[in-house]
Amino acid sequence: MPYEEKVPPLPRGDLAIEAVDVRKHYKDRTALSGFNLRVRAGTVCGLLGPNGAGKTTAVRIMSTLTRADGGAVSVAGCDLRTDPTRVRYRIGLVGQYASVDEVLSGRQNLVMFGKLYHLPAAEARNRADELLERFDLTEAADTPASEYSGGMRRRLDLAAGLLLSPQVLFLDEPTTGLDPRSRIEVWESIRGLVGSGTTVLLTTQDLEEADQLADTIALIDAGRVVAEGTPDELKAAVGPDRVETVTRKPSLDEVFLHLTGQPAADRTTEDRR
């Protein structure tokens, strides 16, 4: 069998992602300058940071799309540099860069990508049907993806990222541009995945999303992780000098502002609360 049949989830507590001193320099700018990250199996890590902080580069490197200039990354127990192919069998990528073929129908997309993961043809078809059902796309299975609504497209993207039941799933802004209902549906799907042992690395501009989903948060600024911890730990770290002015725990927005000196995304704190 040319693919790894049903790779079980990594044992909880193992490191699903370990990035050590990763550096990436482009012609005119440094994207990552000593990026370190450790994510435990079966957890959701939210990677937050202002635009240009290096989130995208970090995800691209960890998902084998871009090569790092230096440092070491291991994902799902495999070294990225020596064994990128095995990593590719064990990860799923959902987000702005990885998309589906708009001309093909949802089913055709999933069957095609399943075959490219080297599932036998019959199994690719079964898996496609299973995922269409799970993401409530059975009715639209034979409609071209270009005619899908935003929420349906996102669910199809998610399904395509789950064809091989990946050990590690990279979710890049999974709910950007979705209406609240679709957003909650996607969140539910993600929680379900994590419940079954998948490790998720989530990048988002939406701090409520991070608060909802993430077990740990890594704040990235100027190409490196500047703070790491559970949402509560991070809030506590900023807590003391906030208690007097706001009679509540600081929000992640405020953590963000405190640590990076910049507001999250393009929104101000006032807009969000």
Place this chain on the structure above:
Amino acid sequence: MTATAPTTAPRPTRPATGLRDAATLTGRVLTHWRHRPASIFLNLMFPVLMVLMFGYLFGGAMTVPDGRYMDFLIPGMFAMTMLFGLESLVVAVTTDNAKGVTERVRAMPVAATAVLAGRSTADLLNAVVGLAVMVATGLLVGWRADRGLPLALAGLGLLLWLRFAFTWIGIYLGLLLKTPESAVAVQILVWPVGFLSSAFVSPGTMPAWLGAIGAWNPLSATATAIRGLFGDPDWNAQHWAAEHALVLAIVWPAVLTAIFLPLAVRRYRALED
């Protein structure tokens, strides 16, 4: 790292897996045709329209030394059809890039060579269909391959050999240009490349310096060579390139392929940002 060791190792580099991947990706393009019959039809009809325009509107003013202009034009248009295929190929490659399909496949265990071989095979099938339509058109307007079936097939083989070379130029340009908008440049550039050849008139009738370029155009080599193989009339061009057209029609595509196939593979592997 403490990941569970895989029981079966993935071997996507195995030739059989690569061939299957290439076939899957070829099948994908064929499915596109099924979904978009109108655009395929228009692409096929365009050279037919040119035959009618040049053959009947301009053809009356053209005198070929020993025969009908239409019989000179048809083989030239066969060669032109091979070149025109480049536009839709570049658009298809850049669209995949812009829509994120390329990125998804790059994050999957699929070899670069398999991806590009799939694209190239699909394009060759497209060329076979295009050529069949053009041969039918030729037969309808009275063109005949007068020197027998084996030489006629050899001529068609030379045409596809030229297209195979163009395919790699197209894939390389597509990967280089990245956006469908910039592919418009290619759509414009195929015109001077096409017309500065022996497809419509003999380069001997052009100003000397321009004629020299036209005579050395790979398109001219193939057009002149297949006129010989089909027994069609030609201007008796006193040019080394025209006299050795058959050799050049074999060598030119080989040289172009030797340059652009490795460039395309390298470019695909280096796609990063």
